[in-house]
Amino acid sequence: MKEKPDVLQGTLALMVLKTLDVLGPQHGWGIARRIEQISGDLLAVNQGTLYPLLLKLEHEGSIASEWGASENNRRARFYRLTAAGRKQLQAETRDWEQTAAIIARFFKVKAEDLG
Amino acid sequence: MKFLRRFLIRLSNFVTGRRADQRLKEEIAEHLALQMEENVRAGMTPGEARRQARLKLGAGGAIREDHHAEQSVPFFENLLFDLRYAVRMLLKSPGFSFIAIATMGLGIGATTAIYSVINATLLHPLPYPNPGELVRVVDDFPGIGARDVGISIPQWRDLESSGIFQFVSISGTGANVNLTGSAQPERLFFKDVTPNYFAVLGANAQLGRTFDPRDATPGFNLEVVISDGLWRRQFGADPHILGKALQLDNDVYHVVGVMPRGFRDQGSSSEERNTELWLGAGFAGLPFQPAERGLRLHRVVTARLRPGVSIAAAQGHLDALVESLKKQYPGDYPPQNEWTIRLSPLSESVVGGVRQSLILLFGAVGLVLLISCVNVANLLLARTSDRGSPGPGSAESAPHPPASHREPAALSAWRNRWFWRLVLYPAFPVAACSGEPAAQQ
Numbered sequence: 001m002k003e004k005p006d007v008l009q010g011t012l013a014l015m016v017l018k019t020l021d022v023l024g025p026q027h028g029w030g031i032a033r034r035i036e037q038i039s040g041d042l043l044a045v046n047q048g049t050l051y052p053l054l055l056k057l058e059h060e061g062s063i064a065s066e067w068g069a070s071e072n073n074r075r076a077r078f079y080r081l082t083a084a085g086r087k088q089l090q091a092e093t094r095d096w097e098q099t100a101a102i103i104a105r106f107f108k109v110k111a112e113d114l115g
Numbered sequence: 116m117k118f119l120r121r122f123l124i125r126l127s128n129f130v131t132g133r134r135a136d137q138r139l140k141e142e143i144a145e146h147l148a149l150q151m152e153e154n155v156r157a158g159m160t161p162g163e164a165r166r167q168a169r170l171k172l173g174a175g176g177a178i179r180e181d182h183h184a185e186q187s188v189p190f191f192e193n194l195l196f197d198l199r200y201a202v203r204m205l206l207k208s209p210g211f212s213f214i215a216i217a218t219m220g221l222g223i224g225a226t227t228a229i230y231s232v233i234n235a236t237l238l239h240p241l242p243y244p245n246p247g248e249l250v251r252v253v254d255d256f257p258g259i260g261a262r263d264v265g266i267s268i269p270q271w272r273d274l275e276s277s278g279i280f281q282f283v284s285i286s287g288t289g290a291n292v293n294l295t296g297s298a299q300p301e302r303l304f305f306k307d308v309t310p311n312y313f314a315v316l317g318a319n320a321q322l323g324r325t326f327d328p329r330d331a332t333p334g335f336n337l338e339v340v341i342s343d344g345l346w347r348r349q350f351g352a353d354p355h356i357l358g359k360a361l362q363l364d365n366d367v368y369h370v371v372g373v374m375p376r377g378f379r380d381q382g383s384s385s386e387e388r389n390t391e392l393w394l395g396a397g398f399a400g401l402p403f404q405p406a407e408r409g410l411r412l413h414r415v416v417t418a419r420l421r422p423g424v425s426i427a428a429a430q431g432h433l434d435a436l437v438e439s440l441k442k443q444y445p446g447d448y449p450p451q452n453e454w455t456i457r458l459s460p461l462s463e464s465v466v467g468g469v470r471q472s473l474i475l476l477f478g479a480v481g482l483v484l485l486i487s488c489v490n491v492a493n494l495l496l497a498r499t500s501d502r503g504s505p506g507p508g509s510a511e512s513a514p515h516p517p518a519s520h521r522e523p524a525a526l527s528a529w530r531n532r533w534f535w536r537l538v539l540y541p542a543f544p545v546a547a548c549s550g551e552p553a554a555q556q
Contacts, residue, residue, distance in 0.1 A: 028142055029149040046173030047146065051139060052181035059121040059185070072152070076145045077138065 012053060014096065017081065017089040020063060025080040027070055028054060054079055062088050122188075129187045139182050147172060198543060211498065215491045219546055222487030225480040233473055241462050242379060244317040245419075249461035250426060252283065252416040258453035265414035266456075268399050268406035273440060274418070274456075279432045282328060283418040284312040285398055289387055296362035297349055305363070305392035306380065310336065312393070315419045316381070320372030322346075323357045326395040333400025339368040342391040343376040368394065381417070381461065408447040417461060430458050 012035075019034045020026060026034070031054075032047040057063045062085030070076035081089070127133075147168050154164035172178070183189075205212040241249060252274065254264040266274075266285075274283045289306035310326035319325065325340055339361055350356050359370045380390040398413060399406040420429050433456050441448045448454045 027145065027149075029146045032146075033153075046178075047150075047171050048143070048173035048175070048178035049181070051142060051178060052185045055135065055182060055185045056121065059124045060117045061120055062117075070145060070149065072149075074145055074148065075141065077142050 012049075013057060014089070014092050016050070016053065016057065017062060017085055017092070020079060020081040021086065021089055025068070025078045027068075027076040027078050029076075031079065057085070061085070125186065125188050126191075129191055133186075135182065135186045136179070139179065143172065143175070143178070201543065208498075211494065215494055218487045218491050218494075222480075222484035223546075226477075226484045229473075229477050229480045233477055237470060237473060241381065242377065243381075245422070246462060247460070248281075248420045248422065249315070250418050250420060250429070250458045251461050251464045252418050253414070253457050253459075254411060255455045255457050256452045257455070258451045263414070265411045266416055267408050267411045268413070269408045270411075270440075271398075271413065271416070273436070274416075277432070277436050279421070279424070279429050279436070280418045281421055282311040282315045283416060284309045284315040285413045286312055286415045286417065287396075288415065289382075289390060292363045292392065294349070294361060294363055294392075296360075299349065301349060303345065303363075303391050304386050304389065305394055306382075306387065306390045307335070307394045307396040307398075309398065310395045312417075313340070315417050317419070318374065318378055321375040322354070323370070323372035325372050325374075326393075330395065331397065332395070333397040333406075334402060335366070335368075336395040336397070337366070337368050338371045338395045339363070340372045340374060340393040340395075341370060342374050342389075343378070344389075345391040346373045363392070363394075383464075408444060418458075426458050426460065433458065 015035050015038075016031055019031050019038075023030070023034060028050055029047070032050050054063070054065070058065055058079075061082060063079050064082050065077050065079045067075055068078040128135075147165070150168035150171060151161075151164045154167050155161060159167060205215075243249065252266065253262075254266055254270075255262050256264060271283060271285055274280065286309070287307040289304055291302050292305045294301045294303050308326075310330035310332075311328035313319070313325035314328040320340065321343065323340075326336070326338060330336055341356075341361075346352055346356060350359075353359075356370050356373065360367050361370060374393075379388050380393075382388050382390070396403070404410050404412060420426070437454060437456055441450070441454065
């Protein structure tokens with residue numbers, strides 16, 4: 001059986017930022033679930049690994065967090081994107097699209113095209 | 116920028132001991148509750164739902180460790196932990212610690228002592244601007260076997276007007292004098308110098324002025340320049356000291372300037388280097404001997420060459436000058452004396468012939484330090500092997516460090532850590548204890 005691919009180093013942070021950008025403030029479980037849904041269960045993420053990453057992003061100033069009430073009225077920590085985080089997301093999105101486009105072009109080229 | 120911000124926050128968390136454990140615990144509890152509810156909605160039994168939620172979350176210990184490592188700085192935490200452990204071990208065996216600290220102390224102390232001598236003499240022999248231009252001037256009479264003879268006042272005037280030097284100064288060897296009439300009578304070291312002395316050294320007063328280099332008073336000009344140390348100690352750093360009359364033995368001098376804090380006189384004795392009073396004098400009128408060519412009394416002659424003139428070139432000009440003077444005054448410089456004037460770098464006359472022995476001595480104490488290091492290392496090793504090879508089982512003597520160490524760490528890494536803890540970390544406090552008194556010398 002083929003194993004599910006690990007999340008590429010650094011891409012998980014990008015996914016978190018994008019999720020917060022699209023959905024607005026979210027708690028940890030909400031973010032984890034969203035990433036799982038979007039990736040169509042193709043990615044094996046231990047949901048727990050998200051929390052150290054969230055703390056790191058918070059230390060870097062890309063996101064901020066505060067206590068709030070979850071769907072069923074329990075205390076939960078909500079994360080939201082800061083202005084710096086939004087800027088970072090835009091820059092990283094651009095970089096990522098560029099890289100993907102270059103790789104895609106490499107795959108498209110066939111030997112005879114170079115004739 | 117991002118990295119720096121993150122590091123600073125973590126550092127401040129480490130220093131203030133702020134922890135995020137409680138927050139993580141709550142977050143995970145809420146996470147599990149939400150995931151469980153979803154699992155139940157998907158049709159699982161509550162027990163199965165809880166199990167699946169936990170599986171999905173992953174290993175709790177690893178998450179807590181990563182979270183903690185992100186919150187603080189694990190490297191510093193471990194270092195602090197190990198150092199604390201090392202200090203405790205040293206306190207537990209005071210005899211051993213004393214020997215180790217004394218051994219290192221001897222090595223470090225000796226090295227520091229010799230280094231401070233070298234620093235003062237070889238590395239910074241002359242604390243004056245353009246020290247390469249400074250030379251010492253002496254007369255030699257090889258014909259009658261006399262070297263390092265002083266010069267006479269007329270000869271000094273010849274040198275001054277020769278154009279070879281910017282300035283040529285004469286200074287006395289100095290002596291002690293009683294300062295009275297101030298708050299506290301004091302015995303001080305003074306030095307009589309020609310008024311261009313400070314111009315030769317290139318030193319200026321921090322307050323007032325030094326002597327006027329063109330001052331031609333034959334005897335003492337009754338002006339005195341004082342050192343920063345004396346100014347602070349005896350006069351409370353009085354800003355209105357200029358013009359104040361000082362009673363030195365039986366004479367009254369007027370203060371014209373205060374030298375800056377870092378200024379030190381040149382000379383071969385420490386007394387001379389710590390001169391506190393400089394008296395301006397022409398060395399030609401009373402109370403000095405009359406200015407005669409035959410009276411070669413002035414042995415300390417310091418001169419500053421013109422910029423860009425090498426000592427060899429100046430010596431060449433000087434030899435020509437000597438030839439013409441011999442012809443001019445055949446009575447004072449008979450040919451059989453073979454009179455010459457010799458220049459030597461001032462730095463050489465300060466350090467003298469001790470350069471070689473100082474370097475040798477420094478090498479020797481360096482080896483002593485090395486030997487004491489080896490000895491202490493041996494002691495530490497011997498003590499470690501004496502205790503038997505510690506394994507993961509002997510946890511009673513070494514408590515586990517806070518979190519941050521994954522259990523599956525390889526045994527070799529573990530042993531490696533033991534080596535650090537038992538041998539190298541104790542070395543730091545030992546070295547710190549030994550070095551501290553030495554550094555204060």
